Structure formats: C-alpha cells, structure tokens
Amino acid sequence: MEVTGDNLLTPEASNQIHGDILESIFNHVPLVDLVPASYVSMSWKLAVSASLQGGGRRRRANRTKPWLLIYTQSTRFPHLTTTHAYDPRSHVWIQIHEPSMKFISALRSSHSTLLYMLSPSSFSISHDPLHLTWHHIKAPLIWRTDPIVAMVGTRVIIAGGTCYFEDDPLAVEMYDLETCKWEMCEPMPSVLKESAASTWLSIAVNSSKNKMYVVEKSTGVAYSFDPSIKKWQGPYNLRPDHTARTISCWFIGFSSDDRLILWWCNRR
Template sequence: MDLPLPLIEEVLAGLPLRSLLAVAAASKGLRSLVASPSFATLHSRFAFAASPWFFFFGFNLLLPHRSQAFAFDPVSFSWLRLPLSPFPPHNSSSLSSSHSSLYALSGPMQTHLCIAPSPMKQNWQIIEAPMRIARRNPLVGIFYHDPCKLDVASIVVAGGVDHDDKDEEDELAVEEYNAEKGEWERGEAMPEALRGKSVVAAMAGGRWYVGDRGGGVVCCRGEGGTWVEGKVEKGREVREWEWVGSEVAGLLAVAACEGGRVKVYRMEEEGGRMREVAEMPADMRQLFQEEGEEGEAQVVRVRCCAGGGNLLYVYSDSPFKEYAACACEMAIDGGTSRWYRLPPMPAPLHRFDRVSCLSASVPLPSCINS
C-alpha cells in the first residue's frame, strides 16, 4: 500500500543528515523529494538539524594529493571523509577559514579573494574585482543574505596589509566587497587600540568582532561600517585568549591560563563583562600539552571554533598531537558544561603543512542538489 507523500516527508524529515544522504542516494525519486525546498524547511525544524559539524582540512603543499578533508557529525558521533574540490590558482600560504567558510588570496599582488562558502561542497568562487590593497593573511568576514542558501551579501577584509606595498602601510586598513555592486570600497579603519596587536576575528549574532589575543580589547564593526571599541577585564591568570563567535552563545573567549588550565568565557551583552561558562578537564588538557619555550614548563596550546548550537570545538593543529580534538557542550544559562573527546579521524591520516578548521551547521540544500 502506497503511503501518502506528506507522511513520507514527515518520517524522512526526522532523520539526521547522514541518514538523509543515504536516502537521497537510493533513487532519483527520493533524491528529488529530499532536495525540494519544502522538505528542507520541514527538516530544519528538528533540533538536531542545527547541531554544528566540525570540519578539518589538512593541506600538503608539496604533495597536494596527500591533502585530506573530514567532517565530524555530532549526532552520529562519526567522521565523514570529504572529497577535496579543485582549488583555483591561489597563494597556498593564505589558505584559511572564516567562521563557516574557506578563503584564500590569489593574483600576482594577492589582491583577489577566493571563497568557498560551503565546507561540504567547497565550490570555490573567485571575486573578480581586485581589492584595493595588497594583503597577506588578512582577517575576513563573510555576510549572507540567506545563510541557508549561502547567498553572499558582503565581505569585509581587515588587516594583513602587505608592507612591501609602498603606497599603503596602514595595518588597520579595512575594505568591504558589495556583492550587488561587484566592487570593493574602503571602510573605516580598525581602532588604534588594535595597532601592533596579534588579533583574531569572530562572527556572532550577525556582528563581526576583532579582538586582541593578549589583552583586553575587543572591537565590534556595526551597521554602516563603524567600529565600537570595548574594554574587557582580563583575569590575572589568563595568559592569552582566542575570540570565537557562536550563533547561540554569542561572543566567547577561550583562555589559556596559568598552570595549563583552559577556560571558556562568554561576554555578557550588558556591560561587556566576561563570565566563565566552562573549564577543560585535566585529563583532556593532556591531549594538547606541548613543550614550552626554553626554561618554560609544558604549556597547553589549543585552537578553537564554534558555529550554531551550543557546541564549541577545541583542536590541535600539530601532527605530534595527532590533530587531537574535543568538544564542549556549553551550559550557557547555568549548569555544568559537558566535555568529550572526538574519535580519531579515519585512517590513514597524513601529516600536513597547513591545517584549517571550522564549525558550521549544515543546511540540507548545501549537500543535496535536485
């Protein structure tokens, strides 16, 4: 007996993404159903659909065929091996990630930006209009009209100015790409408080933040491209912190503290106060311990990223640590946060010259086409 289509859709919509990929591969009819916009809307209503995945990209610059990519699905608690899409001509040392996208610089003067909005498909796009300023390893923020459709609205690029360019030596320079106009425009420079600092960018709540790793300055780029400079109180035990943006938790700071401790702070919307929400367990810190500088005890070095939901991923980009990774399920409104280690990535796992990781929710349309 044939089941009514609405019932079939309701049943399939309750399946996690990994299962839906298998369903879509079963027949053309099921693929067409699963790829429809109405089904994507139905599937997005389930809570697990917003669980952010962790994406790992390892690049071997000398032997590109040994580069690898993996995606971790927190619902099935398993890794998915991803095919790497062909790269456009680019400067390999500029490969990096911004929030939920990959990007790289290209062109003789590194004034062309290449972006891959979908970490699943890695469909690279080359922004044809050149940036006005030559840059090396800039901060990049990508904004979308519709995040589910990955429809780019604008791109902000800051810092990383190439000081070999005699016409432009302002390390705080900012420019913004308007997708509708197809051109770059100069924007208001980053605040002077960030000059000479080691900075990191984060996206949270539709806002773009740039913060100082070693100090207590975090600046927000608001509507109209104006900057708002903020001061945050840095605890005495905090050596440095990395700013991370979360769609649910807002702006976070993962702090490397004295004694090898790792703590997670959340910035309160009112007053800019930093509130501790989690601390990495001692046994998990051992995954990230490395030898310090000469005469210095072992230190914990971590990288981190966050996307949708309340998951924060912490990882090592060192082959000597086997690219270890763990996750923190944050209790944002009180309670105890839960930490767990991610399983090892599928073998064989190669060693890489450059590692780029990101976390993002995976909308159904981004991995299934009709």
C-alpha cells in the first residue's frame, strides 16, 4: 500500500486507512515524521498515540529510545554553540536551533540532565530535555572552576570546585528558582576535601526523594545531600564485596523509575 504526500493531507484519504491497519503503518514510520502525521486528522492523531504507547511485540519493535545530543562550541567569545540530536528510532540526525544568546563561558555539565556556564559575574543553566530554555542568574558568592552542579526540584546545587585562593574548598551553595536567592549550605563531608570537584566525583539526582547523590570515583564511597534541610547524609558504601580490589573508577545514575544504577571500570 502506498500513501502519497497528497493524500496525507486530505481527511477523506485518512478515513480509508484506520484502526489497527493505520497504527501498524505508524509503527514503521520514523519518530520525527509522526509529529506532522498527527495533525492530519483526529483518527491519525489517535493512531500515532497508540503506536507510541502500544504493548507486546509491536511496542518492542518500534519503541521510543533515548536521544543523543551533541554540542560543539567555539573557543572564542561569544562561545557560540551548535546542537545536533540523533534519534535512534528514526536513524536520523536533526539540528536543533537554540534561541540566540551570548554565551558567557565554556559549556559544561556535571551530569547529562543539566548544562551550565559559569563566570565570575554570571551563571547560566538549562535543564529541559533539549536545553532550549536558559536561566540567567547572578554568579554564586564563591568563585569556582570545576564544581559539581545539579538540579534538585526547583533548586540548583553547586558544590566544591573552588579556586585555590578560596578559604573553603568544600563550600556548598544553593539557588532557588522560585525565590531567586542564593543560600549557603552545610559544606561537603571533610573526607571529600581532596576530591571536591566534578573531575573526581560522579553525581546523580533522585527525583522522587529530591536528593542529590555523590560518589567518589576512586573509592565508591557515597553521600547524599538533602536541599530541604541543607545537610549531607552518609557515608554509604556501594561497593560489592567481591569487586573492592578490582575496580578503578565508579559512576552512579538513576533510571526513569528512580532505581540507583552503579557501574564501574575494572583495573587492567
């Protein structure tokens, strides 16, 4: 069966293909093409929705998969970036056109859910999935070069990574997007003094508990930070006993259902 570009746009033609047949066709349509297809008619919109939410063999054959985002940035002011996204279901690359803005510094990320740019006078963050929206706020009180930065609820946590001339390398600050204010919090645990930077720490956010978790990459020792009380808890030993002597680097993350994921690199 062939569906041409002309009859895609006519409601009369859409009525000739409906129900399970239409849904079956959409199971083989690239994800990026489902958006315009959903505007043809109400029956097509319902079929598109069903093809994305169906179960069993049909769901496994054309399930939605995470996208890969690639950012390139100029090393010179104004540090302009280009963004491309890869959809593994459609097998296509898409260029994402971001809103025009002057980037203040190098684009960085402590983990994949938040991008930020930090300078002595400015701090810009973006946490939506495609990073199309940016929040521009005043810089934290303490100047940092390699902090860990995470979004926990409506709060932005920035910790460690301080410059060598700062008094407290473990300093933690928190910015509330609702009150638009910075607050000082309990410093990071003293055991992390020599590794209080994103280079040496892996972080993850549990959205259901509204907590940030930090693990030291070289030891696997973990702590959690609760922004509601501005305090740290732990330590937690995440290392399986049989791997303690064979692991060189530890990383953490959370799945979509907030289960902690721990992975590591073996020594060679």
